[in-house]
Amino acid sequence: MNQATINTMETKANITSREMGQWLHTQYSLKPKRARFLPYGECGWVYLVEADTNYVLKLTQPGLCTGSGFKESIIKTHMALYYDYGIRQISEPPLRANSGQYINQLGEYEAILLPYIEGTPALEAGLTEQHQRKLGSLIATLHRCKLHEEEAPPAEVFSVxxxxxxxxxxxxxxxxxxxxxxxxxxxxxxxxxxxxxxxxxxxxxxxxxxxxxQDTSLAENFVLCHSDPSSGNIIISPDDNVYLIDWDTPIMAPPERDLFHLRQWATAIESYKSVMGTTELDNRxxxxxxxxxxxxxxxxxxxxxxxxxxxxxxxxxxxxxxxxxxxxxxxx
Incomplete structure (x- = not known):
């Protein structure tokens, strides 16, 4: 299995610091001290906004990558998991701007603002056995969530x-x-x-x-999947907790949608199975x-x-x- 590459943006977005600062003040009443570019954005641009509280500003452009672009319906899913189900090992949902919207336009980009999680990406820090156990348990918790229809993300259609x-x-x-x-x-x-x-x-x-x-039995067992719990989307906090970030593309799908990524961590798979019970993976x-x-x-x-x-x-x-x-x- 090859999962070495992370599709990141290495150069800054086409917007000045002044424009960004004015936009943050207008949309969120923030007075940022600075906005530092982070080369972690997967199919987008990510900035750490340093103010009285730190935030993450995410920018994207529709069509930049397959499925890129923020969606209000997906934010509803994110909010349900965080607020209704009380799952705190995920990033907080985007903040509502003064416009009343969660997704706003910043120049040529779509933009969302989220509270910042202090920590190090697993891509850099790696995952210890303890981290893997926490990750496996977290994925199992997500897979056991039963969302209402209006909160659920799109379902897998096995598109070509x-x-x-x-x-x-x-x-x-x-x-x-x-x-x-x-x-x-x-x-x-x-x-x-x-x-x-x-x-x-x-x-x-x-x-x-x-x-x-054509296998109708698969849809009967769809679960809520993050869709990309890879090392670039896992944060290890200073107190050694594991957080799953980048909730841009959750999906109702077979458990293998997430477990495909977890296969690289044997202890995470064991932890997942201990919560869910013995789970046979479908190799197809x-x-x-x-x-x-x-x-x-x-x-x-x-x-x-x-x-x-x-x-x-x-x-x-x-x-x-x-x-x-x-x-x-x-x-x-």
Whole structure:
């Protein structure tokens, strides 16, 4: 299983500190001392806003990555988990701005503001046995939540959209030779060279998606999933607690949607099973989510480099990360 890459933004958003400060004052009545860019944003930009209390400002642009963009309905799910179910090992929900909205426009970006959780990402700190036990228990707690229909996030449909997006990107590489920069030329060369393997991967993904859609028993056991409890979305606090952040894409899905990520931590899986009872994982579903991850990384990084105007440093970062990912799954 390859999960080495984290799809992060390495360069700041196209907005000045003054504009950001004025916006924070207008929308949230804050007087920030400073806003420090954090290169942790997955398909977006993240700033630590230092004021009397610290906050996280998250920015995104629709279409930047697959499924990117904030949604009011998802914020309702987040609020239900935090306030109604009292689950405190997750980040607090976004704050309502003076506009009355949770999602607001900041220049060319959609923006939300959340209370900051002091700590270190597991991507940097790693997870001890104790951390893994807490994580497994937390995921089990989430999976046992029974949300009301109006609070529940969308349900898994085993979409083949990523296979189509990959196909579109591969076809697009045939049309931009004369207008490509150096990074794009490297990317185009690799995509063309690995076309047979990529086409086979997409076909396997689409075929497996069809099999899972036809298995009606899966939907009967859907649970609330975070969808990406990977090391970049886990915070270890100074008092050694584990917090799950980035509640942008929760989903009602098979438990394997989250357990796919937890497989790298044996103690977390054991802790999960001790809470839920013996749980047999469906290898078909795990394989689907592995293929989805593999393809999504290629589509997201590739699309950003091909379709978006980015700085040279961001393109270089994305190209380096994509190469690491493709090596990890045997494509380079």
């Amino acid at each position: 959209q990523l296979a189509r997006l990959l196909g579109d990107m591969l076809r697009h590489t045939a049309t931009i030779d004369g207008h490509a920069n150096d990074i794009q030329q490297h990317l185009i060369h690799v995509l063309r060279e690995r076309y047979p393997q990529l086409k086979k991967m997409a076909a396997q993904f689409a075929a497996l998606a069809q099999v899972l859609r 579903v795990l394989h689907y989510y592995q293929l989805e991850w593999d393809i999504q990384e290629i589509v997201d990084y590739g699309s950003r480099m091909l379709y978006f105007e980015q700085s040279d440093s961001q393109n270089e970062h994305d190209w380096s990360e994509l190469q690491d990912h493709m090596r990890g799954i045997g494509l380079l």
